[in-house]
Amino acid sequence: MTIRLYDTQAQSLRDFVPGDPANVTVYVCGPTVQSGPHIGHVRAALGFDLLRRWLQYRFGRVTFVRNVTDIDDKVLANASEDEPWWALAYRMEQEFSAAYAAVGILPPTYEPRATASIPQMQELIARLIDAGHAYAAAGDVYFDVRSWPGYGSLTHQSLDAMEPAADADPRGKNDPRDFALWKGAKEGEPADAVWESPWGRGRPGWHIECSAMSRRYLGPEFDIHGGGLDLRFPHHENELAQSTAAGDAFARYWVHNGLVTVGDQKMSKSLGNFLLAADVLAQHPALVVRYALGAAHYRSSLDITASSFDEAAAALERIRTFLERAVRALGGGGGEVTWVAYGVPDAFAAAMDDDLGVPQALAVLHETVRAGNAALDAGDLDAVRARLGDVSVMTSVLGINPLDARWATGGGAEAVALDALVRTMITQRADARAQKDWAAADRIRDAIAAAGIALEDGPDGTHWSVNRG
Numbered sequence: 001m002t003i004r005l006y007d008t009q010a011q012s013l014r015d016f017v018p019g020d021p022a023n024v025t026v027y028v029c030g031p032t033v034q035s036g037p038h039i040g041h042v043r044a045a046l047g048f049d050l051l052r053r054w055l056q057y058r059f060g061r062v063t064f065v066r067n068v069t070d071i072d073d074k075v076l077a078n079a080s081e082d083e084p085w086w087a088l089a090y091r092m093e094q095e096f097s098a099a100y101a102a103v104g105i106l107p108p109t110y111e112p113r114a115t116a117s118i119p120q121m122q123e124l125i126a127r128l129i130d131a132g133h134a135y136a137a138a139g140d141v142y143f144d145v146r147s148w149p150g151y152g153s154l155t156h157q158s159l160d161a162m163e164p165a166a167d168a169d170p171r172g173k174n175d176p177r178d179f180a181l182w183k184g185a186k187e188g189e190p191a192d193a194v195w196e197s198p199w200g201r202g203r204p205g206w207h208i209e210c211s212a213m214s215r216r217y218l219g220p221e222f223d224i225h226g227g228g229l230d231l232r233f234p235h236h237e238n239e240l241a242q243s244t245a246a247g248d249a250f251a252r253y254w255v256h257n258g259l260v261t262v263g264d265q266k267m268s269k270s271l272g273n274f275l276l277a278a279d280v281l282a283q284h285p286a287l288v289v290r291y292a293l294g295a296a297h298y299r300s301s302l303d304i305t306a307s308s309f310d311e312a313a314a315a316l317e318r319i320r321t322f323l324e325r326a327v328r329a330l331g332g333g334g335g336e337v338t339w340v341a342y343g344v345p346d347a348f349a350a351a352m353d354d355d356l357g358v359p360q361a362l363a364v365l366h367e368t369v370r371a372g373n374a375a376l377d378a379g380d381l382d383a384v385r386a387r388l389g390d391v392s393v394m395t396s397v398l399g400i401n402p403l404d405a406r407w408a409t410g411g412g413a414e415a416v417a418l419d420a421l422v423r424t425m426i427t428q429r430a431d432a433r434a435q436k437d438w439a440a441a442d443r444i445r446d447a448i449a450a451a452g453i454a455l456e457d458g459p460d461g462t463h464w465s466v467n468r469g
């Protein structure tokens with residue numbers, strides 16, 4: 001078994017060899033909580049949820065850290081007299097957590113807030129100053145990019161070709177590309193948004209927080225650092241520079257997820273073309289949203305359209321119908337299958353080991369569903385049992401098993417209402433047949449079929465499903 005991941009710094013696929021196979025360590029840049037999540041945020045978190053689940057399948061234990069940036073220029077800008085910055089940050093953090101939980105993203109092992117690690121950030125800044133890689137000026141502290149020969153190694157840029165850093169007042173910088181480690185307090189900023197430091201009252205720069213928190217929770221070296229493609233520069237480039245300049249080995253692998261686009265344009269709050277996660281989840285079942293956002297390869301761009309969710313719903317309905325048919329044919333059971341008791345098919349494992357090839361893994365899943373339906377039609381219960389196990393464990397690994405209890409209410413009020421109506425018509429049809437009123441039974445059957453509903457009569461009753469054609 002060898003997992004291969006695309007390493008951004010190496011610009012190639014690399015065999016994944018964790019520092020400690022008994023405990024894989026992952027740090028992912030979480031949200032800056034200045035406003036609520038859009039589906040781009042959810043897609044990013046879902047990509048690393050799938051990676052985490054596969055690492056857990058392969059290695060067992062994964063320590064997964066995802067931070068929350070709760071102090072930032074944008075957080076301060078969006079605060080108001082009625083809602084101070086810390087209250088806004090907490091409310092938005094809750095919205096992110098709710099969206100993640102809705103689509104089945106596992107909670108992180110640790111989820112530190114930036115404001116809870118200020119001492120660790122100051123200690124790291126002091127180490128950089130002592131090593132000659134940072135300097136204080138006009139109340140700020142800057143990283144001296146020209147002091148570190150490795151600056152630019154993550155994104156393979158030359159220093160002179162880089163744009164000036166725009167994260168702090170440039171008046172005290174030695175070089176316009178030097179970036180802020182500590183930002184001195186400015187007039188008009190809230191008094192509770194500053195901390196005492198050896199360099200004066202102020203607050204941390206954006207980049208220093210992840211270096212300090214990853215070190216605090218995972219140590220000076222860890223396996224995987226993750227985040228969106230838009231974080232490669234300057235955020236991750238600066239993290240790598242300041243951590244390694246301070247003497248830490250830092251991340252062994254850099255993994256970045258692709259972005260969500262609308263009409264081939266990056267989805268972002270600044271462009272105003274985003275779809276809020278809460279709106280999408282109000283319009284579609286959470287399991288459908290999970291499937292739609294997770295079906296593309298994690299490194300690819302994902303262009304979201306209305307058909308994205310329709311296709312996801314149809315795919316899930318095929319899986320659900322097979323699982324329910326198989327469970328009935330075998331007289332119960334099914335649903336979740338423990339990974340220890342039942343491994344995934346080899347082709348599925350090969351796809352997931354190859355840079356988390358979810359599209360190829362889903363192809364294996366749906367081919368197994370087709371084989372399972374063929375076995376059901378042929379009455380081959382041994383084959384049905386085997387395919388049921390395969391489908392159950394594959395969907396469980398991906399977090400998309402439609403029979404998992406967590407999705408039981410995922411269809412929303414519309415699904416509950418539809419189920420009640422169809423079951424009422426099924427009962428009326430059964431009553432008509434019992435009274436030998438074949439004309440009435442046929443009319444009810446035809447009305448159900450015209451609505452796109454397929455019926456399956458069996459020894460334990462009649463079951464229905466949406467006919468996807």
